Each structure stands twice: as structure tokens, then as C-alpha cells.
Amino acid sequence: MLLSLAQSIQERDIVTYEHSRRVAVYAQRLARYLGWSRREARDLALAALVHDLGKTWIGNDILNKSAALSREERLKMERHPITGARILIGYEVHPFYVEAVLYHHESWNGQGYPARLKNEEIPFSARILTVADVYDVLTSQRPYKAPLSMDEARERLLAGSGTNFDPAILQAFVHLLDITPDFTLTQHVCDISLKNLRQPGFYNMFIAGSSS
Structure with missing residues (x-):
């Protein structure tokens, strides 16, 4: 079901x-670096694959706007x-995925959205x-910004430690950046056929292709 919803985002x-x-x-x-099992990390990757599912209901005039939003x-x-x-929830997926999607814009200091959860x-x-x-977002080209280098993005993330981000998780991520020179994935349009999303081996293809 999650891969089918990912297909709807791609379309x-x-x-x-x-x-x-x-x-x-x-x-x-x-997640793997933090000690999660392969299965747990895979579940989080699937949640991430649909974390912006709600944007499919937002018009392109807002999604692709280069000026500041009203x-x-x-x-x-x-x-x-x-x-x-x-x-x-309508597709009755496990609450793990719902929570990850619902709260991925919350901030450590309680100033995020939609529920202003903190810590x-x-x-x-x-x-x-x-x-x-x-x-x-920091390392990608967007209509309203140029991409930052890995080092520039690293500094921007560190500036948000304890406000936007859980300090312990952020520190782990920064260390992962430091020990992985080619960590940042190339921004390009995916050439995987849509029908592959429903193939049994798609998830492995997705990870292998994104790690190259």
C-alpha cells in the first residue's frame, strides 16, 4: 500500500x-547508525517515502512558487x-507510519507543526x-533557492540543534556526514518505470539505486 501511495506521488x-x-x-x-534493526530502518524508509503525501493535494502554484509564500x-x-x-489512516496502515508522517515537521523546542509537540x-x-x-531540502535545488554544499548544510543543521532538532540525533547525523564523504545523493529525475513500484523487489532496487 505504501509503495502504491508513493506511485501516486511520483505521478x-x-x-x-x-x-x-x-x-x-x-x-x-x-536509523541504522543509531542502532535500529534492518527491518525497523526499512519501515522508517517506507514512511519517509510517503512523508510528503499530503502535498499531492496542494496546487502547483504554491508548491513551485519561487517567491515567499503568503x-x-x-x-x-x-x-x-x-x-x-x-x-x-484511511488505508488503515500501521500507526508507526502515520505518526512519522504526521509529526515530521515538529521542532525540538515545541515551535513546529501541526501539534507543537516538543522534546x-x-x-x-x-x-x-x-x-x-x-x-x-538544504542540499537540493528548489525554485526559491540554490543547493548548499554538504559543509554548508552541516553548519545550518548544527545551528538548529536544540531548537529544530533533537541534539543527540543531530549529532549522530553530523558524525555520519563526517565519516561518509559521498553521503549526499545526486539530485536527478528518477528513471525507474512506474510499474516497478509494485514489483516484489522494488524496495531493494530503490535502496540500491539511491545509494549509488
């Missing part, structure tokens, strides 16, 4: 899908975790996903 917006694909790899790597547009954007979580109130899965998500 709606290839840029969001490619972002989600990279975030899934970063989140899986970080207050109304930003409020629409900030509803995407709720929309995504509701879609997952350990935020599910551990979402705290990992937040770091992976922001790292990819």
Missing part, C-alpha cells in the same frame, strides 16, 4: 517524489502532514525524519 509531482526517495535513504542510514499559502502548506496522515513528546521516528528531510 503527481516527480520533484516531491525524488525528494522523498532521497529522504528515505538518509533516514534509513541514520500567510494563507503557508497555512495550506503546513496542513500537508495532517492531510498525509489522514490518507494513511521526547515527538515520536523518535519523526525526529529522525526531520533531520533527514531538512538535510535534503
